[in-house]
Amino acid sequence: MKTDTQIHNMKKLSLLFALSILSFHLAFAQQKPKYIFFMIGDGMGLNQVNLTEMYLAEREGRIGISPLVFTGFPVASFATSYSTSNGVTDSGAGGTALAVGNKTKNGVIGMDSTKTKPLKSIAYLAKEKGMKVGITTSVSIDHATPASFYAHQPDRDMYYEIAQDILQSDFDFFGGSGFLKPEQNFKKEKVTPITQILQKGGYSLVEGYQEYKTLKNKAGKIILSNNKGADQVSLKYAIDQNPNDLTLKQITSAAIESLTEENNNGFFLMVEGGKIDWACHSNDGATAVKEVLDFNEAVKEAFDFYKKYPEETLIIVTADHETGGMTLGTGSSRLSFKNLELQKKSQSELSAQISKLRISNPKTTWDEVKQLLSDQLGLWSVIKVSKADEQNMHETYLRSFVNHETQESKSLYATDDKLATLAVKVLNDASTLGWGSGNHSASYIPIFAIGSGSELFTHKMENTDIPKKVAKLLNAQLD
Helix, strand or coil, X not given: CCCHHHHHHHHHHHXXXXXXXXXXXXXXXXXXXXXXXXXXXXXXXXXXXXXXXXXXXXXXXXXXXXXXXXXXXCEEEEECCXXXXXXXXXXXXXXXXXXXXXXXXXCCECECCCCXXXXXXXXXXXXXXXXXXXXXXXXXXXXXXXXXXXXXXXXXXXXXXXXXXXXXXXXXXXXXXXXXXCCECXXXXXXXXXXXXXXXXXXXXXXXXXXXXXXXXXXXXXXXXXXXXXXXXXCCCHHHCCCCCCCHHHHHHHHHHHHHCCCCCCEEEEEEECHHHHHHHCCCHHHHHHHHHHHHHHHHHHHHHHHHCCCCEEEEEECCCEECXXXXXXXXXXXXXXXXXXXCCXXXXXXXXXXXXXXXXXXXXXXXXXXXXXXXXXXXXXXXCCHHHHHHHHHHHHHHHHCCCCCEEEECCEEEEHHHHHHHXXXXXXXXXXXXXXXXXXXXXXXXXXXXXXXXXXXXXXXXXXXXXXXXHCCCCCC
């Protein structure tokens, strides 16, 4: 038989254990974030992040890394990215997995693999909890990743139908370049402009950051798009931007301001750096680095907000997939990423310059073309060009400028002049940067987190686990 002292000690231990469990649950309950930033670098695998950090360090004249804002977060992990139909996901399935906590087939937006069942996203859960919701991107608002958070469509190319789902969402802030098919549905029929429909639905349509700043009712429902007359397909690549161009940082800043205006219930804000993916589809290394840095500027906006409300804010930075099969180092132990700073314009913009030169001066000489490539990429002037590479580019010049034959290189989001792609490849090679393909890969995606509830993201997981954990923090559950 136990003595009275033993029984007393057991009761005491039981009480202490019960109190510790209660304290744990109370502490967890207090961790529910009031402000949630869900930030996605589209196509931003681990190597895209690592390249950018090592590039910055090389620019400082040293071997190593120079951390980005989000790589300094206390929680860092990684996740899978495969879909139900493919080992390599697309942005539709990848975005849907991050939004709704379920894997689906490539090309599907916010629905299950049968393309019949709509799935609720964490953005909808946040809205149901009384939080304001914002969906922002550096590409079009109806593109696959942002669409996954508010739309339910069987095909990512149903841009008009996706945009119509904005009304169903009743979310508070949308930001991006604009809409891809504003007056044409999936059947290619001419329809009522989506802008008219959204305005009737109560949204204020704002063109550019300067116009946003003059808006009187920043607490109302807002759709911020590119500057008037600017491209509706996407914002300019960061490497090509001029001072007056709309940026992802400005969109993020506007979203934060709008979502906090006259609001005590908190918010959920999704921010996508969409053109990291586009640059990597083109195997354009320098442009990809600048896009990661541009995305990092948007993260800075979130981090500045976090520093004001550290106990109430959660920031998650992740990706939907990796693009390009990027390789850091192509044989030698010596890396030369600093060479990427020689590139002054994106491959797409360089392509446009070459085309303009061909049209304006049909008698352009090879030496004049070489001068352009030297000015824009540092070829010959700084980067040694092999005889084989120069011969390859010269033969393309002859076909294009002299024989007037079409010489193009196609990637998912661009059709570039072949001479531009060959020249950029020479710079990539000189920078010891390699590529496995012009498409997505099955590489792990990174996860970085800081703030309230960030301890839930400390281990390797499925991409679908990320939104499930956010839902848990909201005391809710995804389907």
